[in-house]
Amino acid sequence: MATTKKPMGYYLTLVLLASLVFYVHGLEQRRAITTARLMSGWTVVVDPGHGGIDTGARGRSGVMEDDVVLQIAEKLKALLESEGVQVVMTRASDVDLAEPRTGHRQRDSLEKRVAIIRDGKADIAVSIHCNAVPSPQWSGAQVFYDGSRDDGSKLLAECTQAEITRLVGGTSRQASQKIDHFVLKNSNVPSITVEAGFLSNPREERLLAQQDYQRSFAWGIFSGLMKYALETAATVTGRGDSPR
Numbered sequence: 001m002a003t004t005k006k007p008m009g010y011y012l013t014l015v016l017l018a019s020l021v022f023y024v025h026g027l028e029q030r031r032a033i034t035t036a037r038l039m040s041g042w043t044v045v046v047d048p049g050h051g052g053i054d055t056g057a058r059g060r061s062g063v064m065e066d067d068v069v070l071q072i073a074e075k076l077k078a079l080l081e082s083e084g085v086q087v088v089m090t091r092a093s094d095v096d097l098a099e100p101r102t103g104h105r106q107r108d109s110l111e112k113r114v115a116i117i118r119d120g121k122a123d124i125a126v127s128i129h130c131n132a133v134p135s136p137q138w139s140g141a142q143v144f145y146d147g148s149r150d151d152g153s154k155l156l157a158e159c160t161q162a163e164i165t166r167l168v169g170g171t172s173r174q175a176s177q178k179i180d181h182f183v184l185k186n187s188n189v190p191s192i193t194v195e196a197g198f199l200s201n202p203r204e205e206r207l208l209a210q211q212d213y214q215r216s217f218a219w220g221i222f223s224g225l226m227k228y229a230l231e232t233a234a235t236v237t238g239r240g241d242s243p244r
């Protein structure tokens with residue numbers, strides 16, 4: 001069977017397509033590097049909720065909120081540090097931040113977290129929790145902020161919610177200010193509380209205990225913070241300087 005000789009235009013098209021692929025790939029890489037550099041030099045406080053005697057919520061299979069949020073926080077810390085971000089953890093192990101035998105243990109723990117955010121001269125703060133309600137039906141990660149503040153917390157919450165939804169999925173929830181959280185109210189920098197999902201939902205309880213899911217969730221938060229850095233730089237300075 002005779003083979004038909006392909007016209008020169010065919011080969012030219014192939015070369016052009018390959019060049020286009022390399023060009024787009026290069027753009028993506030440059031964009032990722034530029035975005036990451038925006039946060040280089042920032043200080044981010046990562047606040048895993050609860051700890052020690054205060055285990056937080058508990059799923060039906062026994063998964064504890066304080067364990068899950070610490071594991072997600074550690075993974076988020078590693079991602080941020082790999083991009084030159086200074087990370088201050090409010091707790092790095094299973095400890096109770098409150099003074100022993102204090103009469104207001106929970107309040108004491110929350111005040112310590114706020115002090116760490118303030119003393120750490122943070123650029124932003126991220127608290128991580130899990131939800132739990134009596135019904136097993138409810139599910140979906142959600143990001144909260146204090147709506148009485150005009151310091152970027154809302155934008156930070158929206159960016160993080162968007163990236164968790166895009167990269168992790170399993171939620172159609174929107175960033176919300178319907179929360180009464182001491183840390184959000186008393187922090188002095190843009191701050192959010194990420195509710196990573198419902199431990200009262202059996203499917204989410206199972207997922208939240210998995211290392212791979214925690215890793216992907218940490219990546220969702222990380223990507224949200226980068227999106228915030230990119231949007232803040234574009235609107236505030238127009239040059240890409242890191243906002244303070």
Ligand SMILES: [Zn+2]
Pocket residue numbers: 049050056057065129130
């Ligand atoms: Zn909690």
